[in-house]
Amino acid sequence: MKKLFIFIFSFLLLSPAYALPSWFKEGVYVKYALLMPNDRNSKEFHLFFLHPALISHDVYQKLLQVNERWKDAPEVSKVREDKLIGLSVYGNVFLTFKVINVTEESALINVTLELYNISVNFWRPLDALNISTLLVLNLTDLTYRDENGSVIGRPSFFIDPQNPPKTGDLFAKLDIPGVYVEDDLKIGNISYTTHMNQTLLTYARNFTPPYITVTAKPVSMAWITKDSSLSGRYRFRATYDFMSGVMVGSLFTISPEFLEMGVVFTTFIDYTATRNLEELQKNGEDKVKWWLQGFNLYETNIEFWEPKKVEAPESSMKYFFIVGLFLLIIILVKRLMGERK
Amino acid sequence: MRRLLAGMLLLGSLFLSLAAAANGISLLSCWYPWDYDTDVRQWNDNEWVWAGVRGQVEICDGQFQRILTDTVKHTAYWKGVNVIDVVKYKSPERAITQIHYRRTNGNEGYATAYIPNFYR
Numbered sequence: 276m277k278k279l280f281i282f283i284f285s286f287l288l289l290s291p292a293y294a295l296p297s298w299f300k301e302g303v304y305v306k307y308a309l310l311m312p313n314d315r316n317s318k319e320f321h322l323f324f325l326h327p328a329l330i331s332h333d334v335y336q337k338l339l340q341v342n343e344r345w346k347d348a349p350e351v352s353k354v355r356e357d358k359l360i361g362l363s364v365y366g367n368v369f370l371t372f373k374v375i376n377v378t379e380e381s382a383l384i385n386v387t388l389e390l391y392n393i394s395v396n397f398w399r400p401l402d403a404l405n406i407s408t409l410l411v412l413n414l415t416d417l418t419y420r421d422e423n424g425s426v427i428g429r430p431s432f433f434i435d436p437q438n439p440p441k442t443g444d445l446f447a448k449l450d451i452p453g454v455y456v457e458d459d460l461k462i463g464n465i466s467y468t469t470h471m472n473q474t475l476l477t478y479a480r481n482f483t484p485p486y487i488t489v490t491a492k493p494v495s496m497a498w499i500t501k502d503s504s505l506s507g508r509y510r511f512r513a514t515y516d517f518m519s520g521v522m523v524g525s526l527f528t529i530s531p532e533f534l535e536m537g538v539v540f541t542t543f544i545d546y547t548a549t550r551n552l553e554e555l556q557k558n559g560e561d562k563v564k565w566w567l568q569g570f571n572l573y574e575t576n577i578e579f580w581e582p583k584k585v586e587a588p589e590s591s592m593k594y595f596f597i598v599g600l601f602l603l604i605i606i607l608v609k610r611l612m613g614e615r616k
Numbered sequence: 617m618r619r620l621l622a623g624m625l626l627l628g629s630l631f632l633s634l635a636a637a638a639n640g641i642s643l644l645s646c647w648y649p650w651d652y653d654t655d656v657r658q659w660n661d662n663e664w665v666w667a668g669v670r671g672q673v674e675i676c677d678g679q680f681q682r683i684l685t686d687t688v689k690h691t692a693y694w695k696g697v698n699v700i701d702v703v704k705y706k707s708p709e710r711a712i713t714q715i716h717y718r719r720t721n722g723n724e725g726y727a728t729a730y731i732p733n734f735y736r
Contacts, residue, residue, distance in 0.1 A: 318655055318726075318727075318728045322703075322705075322712070322714075349679075349680055349681055349682060349709060350681070350682075351681070351682045351707075351708035351709045352709040358707065359707075361705070361707065361709075361710065396707075396709055396710075397709055397710040398709060493701075502685045502707070502708055503685060503705075503706055503707035503708065504704070504705070504706055504707075505703075505704070505705045506703070506704050506705075507701050507702070507703035507704070508700075508701045510700065510701065526724070528701070542703055542714055542716065542726065544724065544725065544726060549723070549724075549725070552723065553723070556721065556723075568723070568724050
């Protein structure tokens with residue numbers, strides 16, 4: 276008894292404030308997609324802006340090679356180190372998060388962004404580009420840390436449903452060379468009622484309510500040089516499965532993981548999901564089903580808890596009930612007969 | 617004699633025209649037309665989005681060279697939709713206006729205009 280008490284006590288002491296979801300193990304991955312439909316029109320493409328100082332050496336070298344390949348493209352569309360690299364993407368996009376090393380205090384998260392059918396600086400075709408990064412996730416407070424141990428953001432691909440982020444929490448540190456912002460990106464609204472009556476459809480599986488929707492407080496951004504500029508708002512919104520905390524889908528212009536990869540601004544929408552959503556609306560099914568329009572879950576090795584039909588276990592108790600019922604009826608009949616006499 | 621003269625004249629004019637053609641390639645003839653693009657999404661009279669961009673482009677010998685970024689103007693108008701963001705981008709190779717909207721039925725989308733559009 277004493278031993279059991281000590282065991283329970285030590286278990287309580289050791290368990291962190293942020294309980295990790297049970298699926299969070301080494302080797303687990305979640306892959307999200309933006310699938311380009313075959314009937315893409317000329318206004319349907321994604322924009323990804325890369326910062327030459329923040330992207331990896333390999334990626335920058337690959338983009339520099341594009342300069343040599345397209346001699347007939349205008350000179351001004353060459354990749355240079357003093358301007359943002361604009362990619363228009365006409366093909367599929369995949370975003371994969373992989374848990375690769377879990378210790379007591381931290382985990383390594385490998386994030387990969389795959390882009391297909393690209394135009395570099397809008398003029399120079401490139402078949403595919405892979406950008407990846409490795410992030411250190413502190414498991415005691417679920418924040419990403421840089422090499423000095425400073426907090427740089429929170430993971431976008433999952434939350435702890437029992438301890439979701441709170442309004443005002445830092446979501447992504449916006450410390451980008453040459454980019455003007457008013458503030459860091461912080462958690463704004465947390466909703467438990469968004470899509471509360473709808474099954475969310477994704478490429479991998481269907482999710483059932485409830486959900487937790489996290490929205491960051493938008494931050495205006497501007498990047499200005501002598502002859503070019505970019506302005507918009509840094510935004511982030513994601514919907515998480517209430518049971519597992521896994522992200523179902525999200526739509527954003529920045530995320531902590533994108534920043535680490537050197538992607539400093541993006542605009543995208545999943546045109547396949549959008550067409551699927553319009554189909555649901557046309558058929559009047561949108562009251563109970565919905566497609567999120569950003570990155571949607573595409574593939575994972577997480578085993579989700581599936582609701583099952585529960586059947587009563589087979590037991591002999593039911594015969595006792597039947598016999599008891601019969602006895603009661605017999606007693607009742609006898610009593611009634613006796614009263615009449 | 618006449619035939620020889622006519623032949624020499626013909627040959628001469630051929631050389632001259634060849635020289636002129638070769639000269640024409642090296643002598644850049646540039647012009648600066650206005651280019652523009654719009655993207656209008658309209659669902660009814662009271663629900664629409666209108667994204668536009670215009671600016672001068674440099675065309676030399678029929679080839680696009682650059683956008684004169686000082687001349688670029690972005691325009692964004694809408695009615696009856698919730699506009700989440702207006703993204704404006706300009707650089708010598710491309711200028712873009714993109715409106716990110718959400719309709720009352722919950723659908724989101726982009727209206728996107730970009731140049732060069734006619735002079736590519």
